[in-house]
Amino acid sequence: MSDTSKDIVIYGVIGSPFVRAIQIGLAEKGVEYRLHAMGPGDTKSPEYLARHPFGRVPAFQHGDFALYETQAILRYLDEVFPQPPLVPADPRAAARMNQIIGINDWYLFPKAAAPIVFQRLIGPVLLGTTTDETAVAAAVPMAKTCVTELDRLLGAQRFLAGETLSIADIILAPQLDFFAATPEGRKALEGTSLKAWLARMNARPSMIATQRPEALRGAA
Numbered sequence: 001m002s003d004t005s006k007d008i009v010i011y012g013v014i015g016s017p018f019v020r021a022i023q024i025g026l027a028e029k030g031v032e033y034r035l036h037a038m039g040p041g042d043t044k045s046p047e048y049l050a051r052h053p054f055g056r057v058p059a060f061q062h063g064d065f066a067l068y069e070t071q072a073i074l075r076y077l078d079e080v081f082p083q084p085p086l087v088p089a090d091p092r093a094a095a096r097m098n099q100i101i102g103i104n105d106w107y108l109f110p111k112a113a114a115p116i117v118f119q120r121l122i123g124p125v126l127l128g129t130t131t132d133e134t135a136v137a138a139a140v141p142m143a144k145t146c147v148t149e150l151d152r153l154l155g156a157q158r159f160l161a162g163e164t165l166s167i168a169d170i171i172l173a174p175q176l177d178f179f180a181a182t183p184e185g186r187k188a189l190e191g192t193s194l195k196a197w198l199a200r201m202n203a204r205p206s207m208i209a210t211q212r213p214e215a216l217r218g219a220a
C-alpha cells in the first residue's frame with residue numbers, strides 16, 4: 001500500500017462523538033490527518049451524500065480508499081497502523097469490545113445519549129430551541145440501562161475490554177463525555193466505576209487534544 005498517513009482525511013462536524021472517536025484513534029496511534037470540517041447542514045448536500053449516502057458523519061478517505069461507519073474506520077486504521085494495537089488479542093476480550101460497540105451503536109447513542117444531548121445541549125445552544133422534557137424523560141430509562149450494563153462490563157478492569165485501551169473505549173469515551181455534560185448523564189454516572197474510567201479517559205492526551213467546541217462543553 002502506497003498511501004501514507006498524510007493522505008488521511010476525516011469529513012465531519014467538529015463536536016460529533018463519532019468524529020471525535022476517529023480523531024482519538026488517530027491521536028493514540030500518532031498518525032497525522034486532515035480534518036475537513038463541515039457544518040451540520042452540509043451532511044445532506046448532494047456532494048456529501050455521494051460520499052456517505054446516509055448523510056451522517058464521519059466519512060473517511062485514505063488515498064483512493066473511501067469509508068464510512070466509525071467502527072469500520074477504526075478497525076481499518078488498526079490494521080493499517082498496527083501500533084499500539086486497539087483490538088485485544090484475546091478472543092473473549094475482543095468479543096467484549098465488539099459487544100460494547102454494539103451497545104453504543106444500537107442503544108446508548110440512538111436511544112439515550114443523542115436525544116438527551118440534543119434536548120439539553122445541541123438544540124438550546126446551537127439552534128435556540130427549548131428542551132422537550134417529555135423527550136428527555138422518555139430516554140432516561142434506556143440511559144440507565146446502558147450505564148448500568150457498561151458499568152457491569154467494565155467491572156474492576158482498567159479499560160472496557162480489559163487492561164488495555166481498545167476501540168470500545170475510543171468510541172464510548174466521547175459519547176459518555178458528551179452525555180455527562182447533561183444533568184441526566186451526570187446522575188446516571190454517579191457512583192459508578194464508569195465515572196472514574198471516564199476521568200481516566202479524559203486525562204489522555206488524545207482526549208484533551210480533541211475537546212468539543214467551547215459552547216458544547218459546559219454542563220447543561
Ligand SMILES: N[C@@H](CCC(=O)N[C@@H](CS)C(=O)NCC(=O)O)C(=O)O
Nearest residue numbers: 016017018043056057058069070071
Ligand atoms: N453509525 C454511524 C453513526 C454516525 C452518526 O449518527 N453521526 C451523527 C453525529 S454524532 C450524525 O451524523 N448526525 C447528523 C444527522 O443525523 O443528520 C457511525 O458509526 O459513524
